[in-house]
Amino acid sequence: MKPKNIAPLAYLAGLVVFGLSFFLPGLGRPLGFLAATLLAGYHIVAEGLVETVTDSRTQRKFAPNIHILMSLAAIGAILIGSFEEAALLILIFAGAHFLEEYAEGKSQREITALLDLNPVEARRYTATGAIEVIPVADLAVGDHLQVLNGGQVPTDGTIVKGTATLNEAAITGESIPQEKTVDATVFGSTINGDSTFDMVVTKDAQDTVFAKILQLVQDSQQSLGKTATKIKRFEPLYVTTVLVLLPVVFLMGPLFLHWSLNESVYRTIVFLISASPCALAAAAVPATLSGLSNLARHGVLFKGGAYLNQLAELQAVAFDKTGTLTAGKPTVTDVAFAPSVNAEQLTNQIVAMERQSNHPLATAIVEHFTPTQTLDVTVTNHLGKGLESAIDGHTVRIGKPTSFAAVTPDFQAQCDALAVAGKTVIFVAVDDQVQALLALMDVPNPASQAAIDYFKQHQIHTQMITGDAQLTGQAVGAALGVDEVAANVLPENKAAIIDQQKQRYATVAMVGDGVNDAPALVKADIGVAMGDGTDVAIDVADTVLMQNDLSKLTYAHRLSKRLNQIIWTNLIFALAIVVLLVVLNFLSITNIAWGVVVHEGSTLLVILNGLRLLMFK
Structure with a gap:
């Protein structure tokens, strides 16, 4: 088992040992607390030393972290016989460390799903006109390819024969499939509809739009750094300040405060414990996790x-x-019929025809109308022109406006206005006379x-x-x-x-x-x-x-602002307690017992303040 996997188990074991130590008699009690400290904190000491050395080399200056300070505080507590305090300090800090590591999600994001969309094979014409299936990586600019109905476009290129209805959502985000004819550009990884077409390759595999998407994601992931929290940014200054003040406190006792050597050692250790950042460590993590839990409940x-x-x-x-x-997905937003047409009869015909198609626009049209009669019709799909059917001796056709030669000024005006509004317009003609207009839009x-x-x-x-x-x-x-x-x-x-x-x-x-x-x-x-x-x-x-509900995002923003307020309140309170304990120590008013009560009491208050976010509405 890897060391990083052992550390959480060791921490849990230390937590159990800590609880059991309160019931041990005699020497067993301090030894139990000491064992809990070692189990829960060995990785804290190790990480503190390794990160301090690494950061110091990188920054070319001494860059201690909060792990070092916590380790020294625990050692100091052990030296004066306060094994319980040492264990408690380490348990609180180590627990916060694990939770923060989990919350920040250090592991690199997976891009397997993106790779799975990358085309792997292509159907290429040989010099004799035969078809050979080859890897996409072997394609060259100028190659002629065949794309079957329902197949994946292997690379970027231009249509040279046939027509296509392409689902380009993976590339452009366009929800409505695009109809394309000769000379139109097609993108690799897009999905072809129910026709077969020929294309010529215009880009190398590494230069396609999809390849650029993949490369951008990979490059961006490599450049992602761990976002520093406010405490993390404050940490080096705090730790360095405390470490610099340790010898100062020790020397001030005999020189200025008339302390004996023993009392100076005692007060220096009390100072280290008083300045240990238990409450500071708990200022952000419990509050953040409470906020995360609250948001998880709300999706x-x-x-x-x-x-x-x-x-x-x-x-x-x-x-x-x-x-x-x-x-x-598209939704029907506008419907208009010619004054002389039987709207109910034409609606039944439209629905009957569109039910024969699996096009997204057809689905939207069928969902919009409620027919009064179910018709049994035979439909022919003419690519570039739309659907056509013979019904009751008349030819009914549904298609895009450009496929109709004769359009009344009224319908043309409506079509132009709806197109300016960004809507997709469809005409319905009976015997080549436009009798109805439908407009659709992704609303x-x-x-x-x-x-x-x-x-x-x-x-x-x-x-x-x-x-x-x-x-x-x-x-x-x-x-x-x-x-x-x-x-x-x-x-x-x-x-x-x-x-x-x-x-x-x-x-x-x-x-x-x-x-x-x-x-x-x-x-x-x-x-x-x-x-x-x-x-x-x-x-x-x-x-x-x-859920695709943006109200969840605004809720998260409100909670985030409350979270930052709580974190800053906790930080100010925690620092105030540290200052109070340090001042009382210099005045020889406090001792180890009171230091523990006030220090851990402040930690508890900070945690409870953070947990209030669980009830945020």
Whole structure:
């Protein structure tokens, strides 16, 4: 078993021994406390020495840590026979150390899910026109490939034959599959629909958009450092100050305070115990864990306490659109029929035809309408033109506006207005005469508006980043009232936008749910993934909202601000107790017993103050 795995077990054993020691008679009691100290604290001493040496070499100056001070405090308590105090100091600090290590989540994030999406094989045409299956890594620019229906596009390229309906959500975040024809660009790792097409390779494997996403995530993970807590930043100064003051306290006794040598040794050890940072160590961790537990009950998971602390300092937040600010699927928003048409009859025909299709738009249309009659129809899907069916001696066709030659001025005007609003428009024609119009859009989810309003009230800059077209992005952004909209954005540009925001604002969060959001989630100070999103987004994020509900994020922000208030209250109180005990020690008013009572009492109060966050609503 590895040493890091042994340490928690040894700590638990030390905790048990500590409890049992109170019931041991005679010499067994101090020996029990001594054993508890060694079991719970051996790794504290080891880590303290190793980290002090390592940090000192790196910084080229003496850089002690709080582990060293706690070790000296325990040794001092043992030297004056206060074995119980030594064990208690070590147990409190070691416990806080384990909990903080767990909360901060030091282990590197897994990117296995992202790697699994990487295409591995391609169907390449040979010089004779035959098909050979080869590894994607063997492809070269200019190769001609075949992509089967339902297959994965192996690399970036251009369509040279046929048409395609591609699910590009993994790359652009666009929720609606894109129809593409000859000369259109296709991206590796996207999923083809129900047609077969030929393409020519335009990029090497390492230069594709998907490869860039993968590289950005890997590079960002390697550059991630452990976020220092406020106590961690204060630690070197505190420890150095106490260590410098130890010989000063020892010499002041005989020289200025008329202490005997024995009393000077005694008071120096009392000073070391009084200055030991038990309450300081407990100032943040119990409160942070209480906050984390509270949030977990409400469906918000943080991968480190430091990220929860940072959330209170948030100055800007960027949102992905699809699945984050919106429902993630199209919804029918507008319906219009020609005055002379039988709307009920045409509605039944539309539903009957769309039920034959598995296109997301078809699903939205079927969900929107309630037919009065179930029709049995045969449907033909003409790529680029839409669905067509012969019903009651008439030809009914459903397709995009550009596939219709004759459109009345009224329908054209409505179509133009809806397109400007960022909506996808579909015409329904009977015998080539447009008789109905449907408009669909990925609409904002109910919690988005309240979340945007909340952040704006707290002077936090809001931005929406989307791979959608400019009109769609601007329409959704205007509806929500976000401060800034970046549309038509590819994944590598999402990460660049976050970098730009970090130059303008001290603490930036990114909220997203797709593979395409992964680089930006890692680049942000706080990456927030939606629980219904992809595994890779959840893996690389610092925070996960188990439900796609942004009200959970605003709740976490309120709790984070309360957490920071409690931590600072605890820090000030803990330092005040240290100062009080040190002053009383110099006045020879306190002794070991009172030092223990006040010191550990203050620690208990600090912990209880932090636990109040369990009841935060």
